[in-house]
Amino acid sequence: CCIVGFSILITVSLCLDLNCTVASELLKRPTNVRLTSHNMNLVLKWDPPEGTTSDMVYTTMYRSSATDYRIGCSNISSFECDFTALKISQYGNYTGRVQALLGEESSNWVESNYITLDTDTVIGSPTVSLSSNGPTLEVTIQDPVLSILTLRDVYNGVTYNITYWKKGQNEKARSIANMQQNRVVLNDLGPRTKYCVQVQINTDKNRNPSQPSNITCESTANAPWVAALVAFVIMAVAVALLVVVVVYWKSISQFLCPKDALPPHFEICMQMFHFI
Structure with a gap:
């Protein structure tokens, strides 16, 4: 009995040592794994594990709250995978994961954050153009191009916040909030004066406003x-x-x-x- 017990202890000890060895041989996992969205795309990004070699590749998967994991990208060497073309829904809730591979070895899967596409995507900046008509300026706003559908297909409520000021007098800027039209006439301006305009978009579902447009400037003319x-x-x-x-x-x-x-x-x- 003592001999049998001693053999069992030796076997358990060897198994524990073997498990520790196997665990230590696993590849290091990718780090800083995050699922991102800009203008309704869906991209998984990560940083390579420490000590990465040029032969290391990655496999990614994604899933929605209504589906199981599906393959996104296989055996890629880059540090991101775009899921946008894989029939994603503009209202879906998604997560992703990534695994590092080197020959026969592989790391554990690393999960990302969750994203609800229409509420979490970063809406890009609109395009703004100005035209002078006497002492007034007409502001024309063009929505950013989304990866799937259009801005007004995704969101029912789209409004614009317009900020304008005399060039060089930013501290005296005036604002027009919640404009629904994409053409607005600024008529409280002085003649023969240069004004600058910047626009942001608000939507009914996305918690954040869009990225601000470029600052666009134009001069007014004399009254007719x-x-x-x-x-x-x-x-x-x-x-x-x-x-x-x-x-x-x-x-x-x-x-x-x-x-x-x-x-x-x-x-x-x-x-x-x-x-x-």
Whole structure:
């Protein structure tokens, strides 16, 4: 009995040592595994394990709250996998995982965070253009292009926050919130002044506003009535001059072309000037 018990202890000890050896031979796992979404795409990203060699590859999987895990990318050497083309739903709740592979060895799977696509995706910045119409500016807003569907297909409520200011006076910026139209006229502006505009998008489901647009600047012009007034004044002056010429034409012509001979001393001077 003692011999049998001793043999069992030796066997258990060897098994424990073997398990420890097997565990230590597992590849190190990828780190900083995160599932991200920008403009409704779905991308799993990770950092390679410490001491990674060029031969290491990765396999990824993803699943929704309604499905089991499915293969995303197999045996790739990059540190991200795009799941967007794999028939994802704009309203789905997803998670992913990644495993490192080197020859016959593999690491444990590393799980990512969960993402609900329509509420967690980062909405990109809109495109803004400005056109001047006298002392007003028309703001035209174009929604960012999404990886699946359009912004208004995904969200029922889309509004715009518009911030504008005189160039160089950011601290005096004014805002228009919750505009539903993508064309807005700013009419409380001064003439012949440069203004800058920036826009962000809000939606009914996404918890965060979009990334802000680039700052776009444009100058206003004079009011149309100013140009009309200037044209009227020029026309009035031209008509007045024409009337004066017609009324006093006889006097003007006599002054320019006198019939009387010049005095003798004027003629002498003119001859001397001509001779010179």
